[in-house]
Amino acid sequence: VTSGKVIKCKAAIAWEPKKPLSIEEIEVAPPKDHEVRIKILASGICRSDDHVLEGLKSNIKFPIILGHEAAGIVESVGRAVTTVKPGDKVIPLIVSQCRECQCCKHPNANLCVKADIRKHTGLMDDNTSRFSCKGKLIHNFLDTSTFTEYTVVNEISVVKIDDAAPSEKVCLIGCGFSTGYGSATHTAKVHAGSTCVVFGLGGIGLSAIIGCQVAGASRIIAVDINKDKFPKAKAVGATECISPQDYTKPIHEVITEMTDGGADYTFECVGITDLMVSALKSSHYGFGATVIVGVAPTGAKISLDPMLLLTGRTVKGAIFGGFKGKESVPQMVTDYLTKKINLDELVSHTFPFEKINEGFKLLRGGKCTRTVLTF
Ligand code: PAD
Ligand code: ZN
Numbered sequence: 001v002t003s004g005k006v007i008k009c010k011a012a013i014a015w016e017p018k019k020p021l022s023i024e025e026i027e028v029a030p031p032k033d034h035e036v037r038i039k040i041l042a043s044g045i046c047r048s049d050d051h052v053l054e055g056l057k058s059n060i061k062f063p064i065i066l067g068h069e070a071a072g073i074v075e076s077v078g079r080a081v082t083t084v085k086p087g088d089k090v091i092p093l094i095v096s097q098c099r100e101c102q103c104c105k106h107p108n109a110n111l112c113v114k115a116d117i118r119k120h121t122g123l124m125d126d127n128t129s130r131f132s133c134k135g136k137l138i139h140n141f142l143d144t145s146t147f148t149e150y151t152v153v154n155e156i157s158v159v160k161i162d163d164a165a166p167s168e169k170v171c172l173i174g175c176g177f178s179t180g181y182g183s184a185t186h187t188a189k190v191h192a193g194s195t196c197v198v199f200g201l202g203g204i205g206l207s208a209i210i211g212c213q214v215a216g217a218s219r220i221i222a223v224d225i226n227k228d229k230f231p232k233a234k235a236v237g238a239t240e241c242i243s244p245q246d247y248t249k250p251i252h253e254v255i256t257e258m259t260d261g262g263a264d265y266t267f268e269c270v271g272i273t274d275l276m277v278s279a280l281k282s283s284h285y286g287f288g289a290t291v292i293v294g295v296a297p298t299g300a301k302i303s304l305d306p307m308l309l310l311t312g313r314t315v316k317g318a319i320f321g322g323f324k325g326k327e328s329v330p331q332m333v334t335d336y337l338t339k340k341i342n343l344d345e346l347v348s349h350t351f352p353f354e355k356i357n358e359g360f361k362l363l364r365g366g367k368c369t370r371t372v373l374t375f
Pocket of ligand 1: 046047051175179199200204205224225226270271363369
């Protein structure tokens with residue numbers, strides 16, 4: 001029995017930016033009162049992990065255990081925990097839900113005030129870490145940290161899912177799938193018969209396409225500078241694929257012409273501020289809506305003509321597709337099991353955890369959709 005004891009296990013440590021991750025033996029302390037220790041079974045690699053590793057998120061502290069898109073089994077729980085128990089299959093939540101704060105009580109919000117996503121302390125509520133390596137404190141990432149055999153999270157940052165769910169697929173519901181899918185179905189509320197444009201065809205953009213299709217969009221225009229991404233985009237529902245590099249005109253002019261004045265909904269799934277403005281300009285005068293999904297480097301600013309908004313366009317942004325995790329994650333897992341949604345196309349590679357650096361290489365080289373690591 002490991003309950004109540006420190007667990008020694010393997011984790012991928014990011015000691016500093018721009019260096020490969022190093023697999024090390026770490027010590028994982030037992031969960032405190034409101035905490036849950038989880039044995040990770042599968043974890044996807046998301047661009048947000050790479051943003052930190054590339055040093056683009058200067059407010060995030062190293063050394064750190066990255067990873068935030070996972071599924072696992074509860075190993076042990078703190079004494080005040082009531083919603084999960086050892087043996088439960090779970091998904092850690094990057095968007096926590098305390099159910100008591102103004103946001104959790106608000107029907108339209110999904111960010112928790114208690115676990116404020118802007119703070120990035122990299123620590124648990126008592127300002128300590130459950131991870132250490134060679135006597136050094138290791139920070140957590142997005143209240144989850146899943147590139148490790150064991151992690152500890154707050155009870156508000158984890159939810160039980162159906163035991164029958166295949167972890168190496170449903171782990172994507174922990175970030176990429178929900179983020180893209182919810183941006184279309186929940187944040188934008190795409191309507192049947194509409195025209196949608198998705199910029200960026202990684203795991204997030206493809207999931208946005210799936211959401212647009214499920215919502216009944218009749219045209220889904222997929223945009224990427226890497227044409228290798230087009231076949232997958234078509235496979236999940238894109239009706240047309242275009243590359244900005246094939247035109248001399250700016251991409252928003254191309255899209256405006258293709259769509260008789262602009263799209264109903266546009267989605268920026270890359271993280272480039274100029275592209276966010278292009279997405280807005282690609283939406284129709286009077287009713288177009290843009291959702292910002294991509295995460296820009298810390299401190300980056302958008303500059304735009306307010307006339308774009310004055311004339312009836314809207315811009316929204318959402319983390320995790322605007323979904324409240326505790327309710328929507330188990331529901332999406334059920335929808336996956338009953339084949340209402342299909343995300344298998346998103347997993348392009350499955351590697352053993354030890355090959356994590358190869359997964360990051362594929363991501364940087366534009367050679368994958370999602371790599372899932374298994375433990
Ligand atoms: P990815 O790198 O797999 O996909 C990004 C795609 O964008 C690639 O296919 C690129 O070729 C393409 N691209 C790059 N530049 C351009 C350009 N100028 N025009 C068109 N396409 C371009 O990343 P991902 O899908 O894992 O993540 C995408 C973004 O979403 C990234 O910024 C990530 O940090 C963010 C994200 N947001 C949330 C959220 O909750 N809002 C969650 C997870 C990830
Ligand atoms: Zn992510």
